Amino acid sequence: MTYLLSRLSPIPYFPSYKGPYEVGTIDLEIPVSQFVDEGLSPQCPSHSNIPTIQFRIFYPAALKGEATGTQGANWIPSPRKEYVAAYCRFAGASEFLANVLSYIPRHLYYIQIPAYANHNILGFPSKFPVVVFSHGLGGTRNTYSYITASLAAHGCVVFCPEHRDGSAPATFIREPTRKSGLAELLKNTENEPPKIEIDGIPQTPSSSGSDCEEGSAGNSSQDEKEKPQTDGSSESKDEKSKKDKTYTSKRKGITRRRIDYISQAHEISPVTAATRNKQLEIRLWELGVLYVVVQKLEQGWREEDIDEDLYLTGVKKVNDIYRLLKMFEGRLDVASPGSITWTGHSFGAATTTQFVKSCWYTPLFKQNGDLKEPLYVPSEYLLQHLHPDGTIGKTSKPPGTVLLDTWCLPLLGDRTRVMWKLPIPGPTVGVFSQQFFKWKENLRGFRHVMNRKGGAVESEWFKEAQAEEDKAPTISLPTKNEAAKDENLPQIHKLGRTSSLDVTPQLPTGFRQGDETKVNEGESTDTTISEPEEDAEALSLKRTQSRKSQLSIPGQPDRRFYYVAQSAHMSQSDFGILFPTSTKYLLGVDDSEAVLDLNVRAITEFLRESGKGVAGYGEEERDGEIFGDGVVKGWELVDLEQGDEGLKKDEGLKKAEDIVAEAKKKREETKPESKEGGARL
Template sequence: MIPSFPHYTGPYQVGSIDIEIPVSELESPVSTPSDASDIRTVLVRVFYPATSESQDRNVYWLPSPQRQSLSAYARFVGLGPAAASIVSFIPRHTHYTKIPAHKNAATFASPLASDGRWPTAIFSHGLAGCRNSYSYIAGSLASHGVIVFCPEHRDGSAILTMVRNPSARARRFPNWWGTAEMRLYLDIGHEVTAGTFKARDRQLRIRLWELGLVHSLIIAIDRGQKLSNLKTSARSLDQFADKMDVHRPGKMVFMGHSFGAASIVQFIKSVYYANSPALKGLADPLFTPHRDSNLCAQITHENVVILLDMWCLPLFDPSTTALLELPLPAYDNVRGAPGGKAILAVDSEQFVKWSEHFHATARIVSKRPGQRVVSQEDFVNQATGAKMDPARFFWVHGSAHMNQSDFCVLFPWLTKKMFKAGHPEQVLRLNLRAQLQVLRENGVVVAETSAKDRVDDEREDANNRSSSHGSARASVDGEPELGHENNCTRLSYDNTIFDMPDTIKAWGRVDIFGMGAESANFGRKTDGAKPMSNSASDQGTSATTSTNGGQGDLEISQETLAQQISV
């Protein structure tokens, strides 16, 4: 049986396109990192709302070259090179698995905004991922009216990536021979050593540079700039001109999973605090963009940041302590700062049970990360005296680190047996609901939440049903009319996901106040903490959490966690 995805639940069809652009054609906000001089292109997969008549063929989930990609995954799970090569030749259903998005489909102007522009997000993948690994999350957001750019990082963290030579032309079959360099996953390990921190910093410098280039790519596409897309079978990029809400400061959304979430934290902070006196002491900053760049103009205290099962270890490098201790921009002491309302963190139960890491995450998403214990008294905007909310921090009972990627929904039996990753569709439903609602709460207009995504609710909130706040009910040229279903089937404002988590099965809220004492050393600080470890605790956490609907406890071994962080 061929592994398959459930259908997206938003009202829009979804299109997808591969884009690979020479670095030389993009404006970079920083100089090329020394370890990235041979990275000549930027590669992204884009998910976007498509016209209702789109009938183009679907996108294959396993990236090309498929045999080599399958072999790379086989090596990753422990097979030797010879065995992995043999496995890659065996008839395989995975080769025919398709993403439920139409390849190179036509897009259209947003009916939800007066200027026709769609909200736009960048999603950074985790270790051993690629541009397709989170296609269900990205496609689900696209079906609700968000354009999502998923870069494939070339820092050695992708399971496999092909770096094209822009000046080379294909002369043989397959078409990548002689035109691209194959790069396999670089196994650095998870030991807490100076060598590990140095290696992860090298990767972060490349990742942050790439994220800056992706932002430049988005700006260039929206402005209608002519670019050389090396993915020659793709539709013209002209259709995206003037359709993305990317020029107004603070409007882009930044997302990531695991190492990708850590990358987003370092990226957002590095841009927002570029040339800040607080960072003057950094001997070798990860990323310092020009203050007059488009990127610095975009990232403000208003950008929504979504962190899925963030892997914190790379943030603890003693050489970047000054950056670690600065809060996410939403907490800055400036007028209009939204505080934690603009920050969504969703953890797996596996990471919740890794107690010291869980407490470290609470500190990182707090207003004063440098404080040993998160204090409610610190959540005050010093510029206005107004109280600030903490980050929207939740977890899913019975979930594993891998659950927010595509792997669990495609291979549920295998991932449950190997990683104890249960209830894959439920985990993705709950994540999507939270993502849509954090966007709504920050003024990002998206389509309503479907009843199909609310099946985990034990009761429906009558106030929610009748709410018209954030409603989207427009149509153009035969495109879907959002809200054409009655209020019993779609919600325009799903506040239950944040305000009443106890009424939702398997969904728990994390109260970060009082947390942090069990976290590891913060960079150079010793403040009584133990050194950061690379394993999960199989003990329960003392943090205040709540959930509804038991699904069995996870027991976590060091070997399982180390492998899961890399998926």
């Protein structure tokens, strides 16, 4: 009955999570000054002023059907009207139009995450594996709730920060009253370097003031209580569209600052890279602070650290806040080196890549002093988590990483160049949407990310763009039609698909899947190469087995790379599953839930492989199919071979033609002769 009612309701809804546990969630904002004072975290980057960290936690709450209380946490954070307006601005609406539109889709205010807000954590097992998830451009702490809550439904505790670097549509900072540590933090902003400008517009997060009391779950009338008041301060010409306003709640009167989204073209140039690096610098610092929070929760949150500056959505009593924070004491599996799994989507995947590398290689750079202007230097407290002896040695252990639709551009700036050339230290799984898989320039970059030797060879497309900044190409995602169209490969016979969603080109023997990029960038070639007459499924299994041989090399961490057929970049967020009709017709994604479930299966099985205590898949202890040799609908293994990435376009085409010609020659030489001496037809 509940399912039928949800189908009739105009309010978008989430399906139930597949794991064996009900999911609990709490939403927190915590001041960082105490961690700075204790030397557990460096101060925030000098070009920003971020006194708090905001994040949501998902965790197992009870066995399925045994949770108590009311299920549902607001998917659009409060102040909901402000967030809806921010998404309208993110989509291209003006400030005025966005404010008007924010009143229209009122039903969106009531979208609920099917998790129990402020529920007690599950009483068993004794420890839960910890995952940190970093969102991408246009994301918030709630935007990937289906993936992150599904991980909690399988037995993980998942931390989802909301980044204050200008990548969220908007985010709101509650100004803390606690002054300890803030004076020095504010002093750093006085000598702030000149802001990068593009077309005369500062490319840093705005500090347009906006404050509102964040209502508790279910308090839908709170947004109407907030009234704007201009503070009379002067505004620059460039900031007319981002007026400095103060929103005061009638109930509390708590001041909050709004940080708006930074609109930046996806152009490969030093200016773009520098701007993204400034954002990345904030993101890395926030992940470092979040690590401290995780350890503090495991050790047991101190009662004296709970005051008016620590905000937990929907909870007002100090005793209740203390109880909810205290329930994580001794329950998080974070004591051993590298025990936390770091994940992210798009810009968040780039953030995860840079963060893990920074934490792993910092002892090396401290010894030789090669790292100039680092984006992030972890505190000693964080470094000891990976390197108990203070250096990269036998006791060190790198963390596992899961990278979803990694956006490589933020990793190609001058300040990230050193880390770019170094490999990710631990086991890694990359999962792309089909749309990102068809983005050839980014695909090459990600193959460098996954290379066990690191990105030692810079991609030619970036070097050319650097040399000719005024002619830098606009790198954009493929359109719906471009991402869905079949590849025009030099062959006339194509085998049956390994699945109904399979769009992976079936390549001639000896032709690596990584080489299709060099063929598809030039003119289509019409040759008469045919595949051997062999069963399609048998050939698919052989290809899978041959590619799997790359995954395990003695002494080297595992690397896995897949893409999901018929999926778009947004498919790994909640938007596809909440708005399936729009996603189907605008982006060509037929089944958003199936796409997300493949991502969840990959992450949970990766955690099981890493020895984490994660619930099994269905009735099985392990998910043998997702990384196995068989066929999983829509799940395509990608070759990690980089091919000849550094070659020019024409040279790449010539190389591909040579490979094709050699394959043809070998087949001609091995054709069986008839008894009469003639060639068989």
